[in-house]
Amino acid sequence: MKTIEITHINSSDATIDKLNSFINEWYSHNEFISAKSSGSTGKPKEIKLKKEYLTSSARMTGAFFNYRPHQTILLSLSIDTIGGKMIVIRALIHNMHIIVIEPGKNPLSHINTYIDFVSLVPYQLKHIISDTPSKLNLISTILLGGAPVSYELKQKIQTLNPEFFESFGMTETMSHIALKNLKSGNTYFTTLEGINISINTNHQLIINAEKLGIKELQTTDEINIISPTSFEWIGRTDFAINSGGFKFHPELIEKKIEPDIQLPFFIHKEPDVNLGERIICCIEGRFDNNICNDLNYIFINKLDRYEIPKEIYFIKSFTYTNSNKINRLSSYNSLFHA
Numbered sequence: 001m002k003t004i005e006i007t008h009i010n011s012s013d014a015t016i017d018k019l020n021s022f023i024n025e026w027y028s029h030n031e032f033i034s035a036k037s038s039g040s041t042g043k044p045k046e047i048k049l050k051k052e053y054l055t056s057s058a059r060m061t062g063a064f065f066n067y068r069p070h071q072t073i074l075l076s077l078s079i080d081t082i083g084g085k086m087i088v089i090r091a092l093i094h095n096m097h098i099i100v101i102e103p104g105k106n107p108l109s110h111i112n113t114y115i116d117f118v119s120l121v122p123y124q125l126k127h128i129i130s131d132t133p134s135k136l137n138l139i140s141t142i143l144l145g146g147a148p149v150s151y152e153l154k155q156k157i158q159t160l161n162p163e164f165f166e167s168f169g170m171t172e173t174m175s176h177i178a179l180k181n182l183k184s185g186n187t188y189f190t191t192l193e194g195i196n197i198s199i200n201t202n203h204q205l206i207i208n209a210e211k212l213g214i215k216e217l218q219t220t221d222e223i224n225i226i227s228p229t230s231f232e233w234i235g236r237t238d239f240a241i242n243s244g245g246f247k248f249h250p251e252l253i254e255k256k257i258e259p260d261i262q263l264p265f266f267i268h269k270e271p272d273v274n275l276g277e278r279i280i281c282c283i284e285g286r287f288d289n290n291i292c293n294d295l296n297y298i299f300i301n302k303l304d305r306y307e308i309p310k311e312i313y314f315i316k317s318f319t320y321t322n323s324n325k326i327n328r329l330s331s332y333n334s335l336f337h338a
Contacts, residue, residue: 004091004095004096004098006097006098006099006100007100008100009099010101010102010110011100011102015079015100015102016100018079018080019075019079022088023088023092026051026088026092031050031051032048032049032050032051033048033049033051033085034046034048035049035081035082035085035171036080036081036082036171047171047172049171052213053211053212053213053214054086054089055089055093056194056211056212057086057089057175058093058094058175060193061086061090061175062093063192065141067090067094067096068094069095069096070096070097071097071116072096072097072098072099072115072116073087073091073097073098073099073115073117073118074087074098074099074101074111074115074118074139075088075091075098075100075101076120077103077119077120077121077323080322082171082174082175083119083146083323084103086119086174086175096117099113099115104124105123105127106124106127106131106132107120108136109131109132111135113138114138114140115139116141117142117143118139118141119142119144119145120143120144121144121145121147121323121325122146122147122149122150122324123324124324125142125144125153126153129153129156129160133160139161139162140162141164141165142162142163142164142165143167144164144165144166144167144182145166145167145169145323146321146323146325147324147325147326148251149166151259154182157182157183163183164182164183165180165181165182166179166180167180168180168189170219172217173207173209173212176192177191177195177207177209177212178191178192178195178231179192187232188226188230188232189230189231189232190229191229191230191231194210194211195212195229196228197225197228199223200218202222202237203222203223204219204220204221204222204237205219205221205222205223206218207219220236220238221234221235221236221237222234222236222237234251235249235251239251239328241269241277241278241279242276242277243269243272243275243278243306244274244275244276244306248307250279250328251267253267253279253303253307254266256302256307257303260302263283263284263291264283264284264318265282266281266318266326266331267279267281267282267309268280268281268282268328268332270311270332278310279308279310280310280311280312281295281299281309281311281312281313282314282315282328282331283314284314284315284316284317285315285316286316288314313332313335315331315332315334319331319334
């Protein structure tokens with residue numbers, strides 16, 4: 001087993017045990033490790049991932065970010081997630097120094113040393129900016145994943161010192177297969193070396209990556225291909241709304257109104273006798289008539305006529321995945337089980 005430098009800062013016994021257990025699993029004779037999908041579109045499922053391909057993924061990321069031995073990498077995600085596992089694997093492959101912090105909404109609160117690289121979910125970055133923004137001066141590069149990066153967060157990122165990248169990937173691809181530089185102003189993702197992309201007749205992304213053991217992986221992500229190595233993400237086709245003979249992507253509608261809505265929200269669909277499906281808006285919180293009036297004003301001024309939600313629902317508390325991504329279906333269904 002390779003010796004690697006690990007520093008624990010405010011780590012619980014459970015976190016230390018999970019990390020040690022995973023490192024032992026990685027160096028075991030088993031060719032695979034187990035990981036769970038995020039569960040954002042349904043029940044999380046267990047997936048077997050081959051160590052050979054996980055190693056290739058770690059090397060691809062290392063090549064992109066120019067990892068070097070003895071650089072510091074912060075583990076601030078749960079080791080139960082693929083994001084947390086990949087941080088450890090990258091460190092082991094590239095002989096980096098792992099600094100382990102208890103996963104939480106502000107993982108930098110106890111950090112007082114320089115960090116070369118950290119992966120965060122947007123929820124964590126939002127709290128860091130709010131609570132301890134000066135800590136970001138200790139970080140060189142931040143990779144954001146697990147959930148979409150909001151318009152508000154993208155605006156704040158422009159004023160901060162670290163380099164910021166948004167990831168595109170899924171558990172089935174081991175980790176990200178493409179990255180977006182959030183300070184460049186680009187709207188597109190750039191694929192890592194060795195990743196080949198194409199689309200089917202519905203503009204759904206198809207991934208091929210020999211080094212990752214991926215052949216014709218059909219996703220439910222609708223994209224626009226800009227070049228052989230870059231694409232713009234449109235939305236999830238399993239979230240798409242077919243209303244009155246037109247197709248709408250909730251993510252595109254959300255992007256138009258996101259700068260004006262401060263509360264957590266998402267655009268969703270429900271059956272409609274006349275339209276087939278109708279567009280609705282779900283807001284986290286208790287019913288407030290003033291908020292309804294404000295939302296309707298935003299809808300009328302920012303959305304096309306047929307994009308305007310037909311109903312606004314207030315949900316006391318959304319359901320979130322482990323990476324703090326809104327579970328749309330579960331959150332919407334909670335309306336009927338309150």
